Amino acid sequence: MSIPHNRKRPMCHALNGTPLxxxxxxxxxxxxxHTAAVNRADQLFVPPLNxxxxxxxxxxxxxxxxxxxPFLKSLxxxxxxxxxxxxxxEANMHFIxxxxxxxxxxxxxxxxxxxxxxxxxxxxxxxxxxxxxRHRPLLIHCKRGKHRTGCLVGCFRKLQNWCLxxxxxxxxxxxxxxxxxxxQRFIELFDISSIKNLPSSTPPYFKSRNR
Amino acid sequence: MSIPHNRKRPMCHALNGTPLxxxxxxxxxxxxxHTAAVNRADQLFVPPLNxxxxxxxxxxxxxxxxxxxPFLKSLxxxxxxxxxxxxxxEANMHFIxxxxxxxxxxxxxxxxxxxxxxxxxxxxxxxxxxxxxRHRPLLIHCKRGKHRTGCLVGCFRKLQNWCLxxxxxxxxxxxxxxxxxxxQRFIELFDISSIKNLPSSTPPYFKSRNR
Numbered sequence: 466m467s468i469p470h471n472r473k474r475p476m477c478h479a480l481n482g483t484p485l486x487x488x489x490x491x492x493x494x495x496x497x498x499h500t501a502a503v504n505r506a507d508q509l510f511v512p513p514l515n516x517x518x519x520x521x522x523x524x525x526x527x528x529x530x531x532x533x534x535p536f537l538k539s540l541x542x543x544x545x546x547x548x549x550x551x552x553x554x555e556a557n558m559h560f561i562x563x564x565x566x567x568x569x570x571x572x573x574x575x576x577x578x579x580x581x582x583x584x585x586x587x588x589x590x591x592x593x594x595x596x597x598x599r600h601r602p603l604l605i606h607c608k609r610g611k612h613r614t615g616c617l618v619g620c621f622r623k624l625q626n627w628c629l630x631x632x633x634x635x636x637x638x639x640x641x642x643x644x645x646x647x648x649q650r651f652i653e654l655f656d657i658s659s660i661k662n663l664p665s666s667t668p669p670y671f672k673s674r675n676r
Numbered sequence: 677m678s679i680p681h682n683r684k685r686p687m688c689h690a691l692n693g694t695p696l697x698x699x700x701x702x703x704x705x706x707x708x709x710h711t712a713a714v715n716r717a718d719q720l721f722v723p724p725l726n727x728x729x730x731x732x733x734x735x736x737x738x739x740x741x742x743x744x745x746p747f748l749k750s751l752x753x754x755x756x757x758x759x760x761x762x763x764x765x766e767a768n769m770h771f772i773x774x775x776x777x778x779x780x781x782x783x784x785x786x787x788x789x790x791x792x793x794x795x796x797x798x799x800x801x802x803x804x805x806x807x808x809x810r811h812r813p814l815l816i817h818c819k820r821g822k823h824r825t826g827c828l829v830g831c832f833r834k835l836q837n838w839c840l841x842x843x844x845x846x847x848x849x850x851x852x853x854x855x856x857x858x859x860q861r862f863i864e865l866f867d868i869s870s871i872k873n874l875p876s877s878t879p880p881y882f883k884s885r886n887r
Contacts, residue, residue: 509839515849516842518729536838627747628720631727638726638849 510536515610522601527610544603619652721747726821733812738821830863
C-alpha cells in the first residue's frame with residue numbers, strides 16, 4: 466500500500482483556483498514509515514460510543530469510560546452536560562476535576578418510553594448551558610448517546626432552524642434501531658419561541674477571517 | 677407546550693461553578709411566540725442528506741440540491757470536495773460560483789464493489805485539500821455521503837489517530853445497511869505514514885482562548 470515516489474498525480478480538478486500543492490505528502494522511507502506507525506499506534510485515540518461533533522465547540526456521545534479519556538482530553542473540554550440520574554462515576558469525576566472541566570448534571574430517567582415522561586424543563590435548562598459559549602468546548606452525553614442526548618441535540622437543531630425531517634434524520638442516525646417516535650414528537654412540540662440568543666450558523670472561528 | 681412564567685426551576689446540578697443564569701429564557705407572550713414561530717418557519721434550513729460536522733471547518737453530506745443551498749450558504753463554505761465523476765450540475769455550479777466557493781473534484785466511480793477498484797491516489801489528493809486549513813470551511817460530498825465520503829473521512833480519522841473500531845463505527849453510522857467491508861478494509865490498509873501536517877486535535881477556535 467506504499468506510494469511509489471514517482472507515482473503520477475491522479476485525476477483531480479481544482480476549479481476556480483491555483484493547482485494543488487503537494488506539500489502535504491512527503492517521500493517516506495520504509496524506516497521512517499515504520500517508526501511513524503509505531504509512534505501512532507502508541508497513542509491511538511478511542512472516542513466514546515456514538516461520538517460526533519454537533520457544532521463548533523459542541524460534541525455528543527454515549528457514556529465515556531477510562532479508555533476514552535485521552536481522546537476527550539485532546540478536545541480541550543470546558544464543560545460536560547450529563548443527562549442521567551446516576552451519580553457521576555469516580556473515575557469520570559477524577560478526569561473532569563483534573564482537567565478543569567465543569568460538570569452540569571441534568572438527571573433524566575433513562576427508562577422513559579412515553580412522551581409524557583420527558584422532562585421538558587430539564588431540556589430547557591440544559592439548552593441554557595449549551596447556548597452559552599463560555600461553556601464550550603462542551604460534551605453532551607447520557608448512557609448510549611441515543612435518546613436523551615438525541616432529544617437535546619434535536620431541540621438545539623430547532624434553534625438552528627433545521628427542518629424536522631433533517632432533525633429526525635440525525636436523531637435516527639444515532640438511535641438506529643432504538644429510535645423512538647415519542648422522542649421525535651417531543652422535539653417537534655418543543656417550544657423554542659421563548660429562547661433567545663439563537664446560535665449563529667456562522668462558525669465563530671471563521672467569523673474573523675477575511676474571505 | 678408553552679412554559680408558564682412562574683414555572684419552578686427543574687432539577688439541575690451545576691458542579692464546580694456558579695449557579696446557572698436564566699438569561700437565555702425569556703417570558704414569551706402568545707403574540708410574540710406566534711410571530712417568532714412564523715418568522716422561523718419562513719427560514720427553515722434543509723441540510724443535505726447525511727449531513728454532519730466532521731471537525732472544525734469540515735462538513736460531510738450526500739449530494740446537495742437546491743433546497744439545501746440556503747443552509748450551505750449559512751456555513752460560510754470556502755471549498756467543496758466532490759467525489760463523483762459526473763460533471764457538477766449547473767445549479768450547484770451557480771451556487772458555488774456566486775458564493776466564492778472553490779470546487780475540488782476527485783472523480784471516483786460510485787459503482788465500485790471490490791477493494792481493488794478504490795482509487796487510493798485520489799483519496800490521497802483529496803486529503804491534501806482537506807488538510808489545508810486555507811480551504812476551510814469545506815464540505816465533502818459524493819452522491820449519498822456513505823461510501824466515497826465515508827472512506828475519505830475514515831482516512832482523515834486515521835490521521836487523527838482514531839482506533840479502527842471507532843472509525844468503522846462512524847463509517848457504519850452513515851452507510852447504515854449499505855456498509856461495505858471493502859471500504860473499511862481500504863481505510864484499514866490506507867498508509868498515512870507519508871502524510872505530514874497532521875491535524876491538531878485541539879480546536880483552532882479555542883486555541884487562542886485562555887481557560
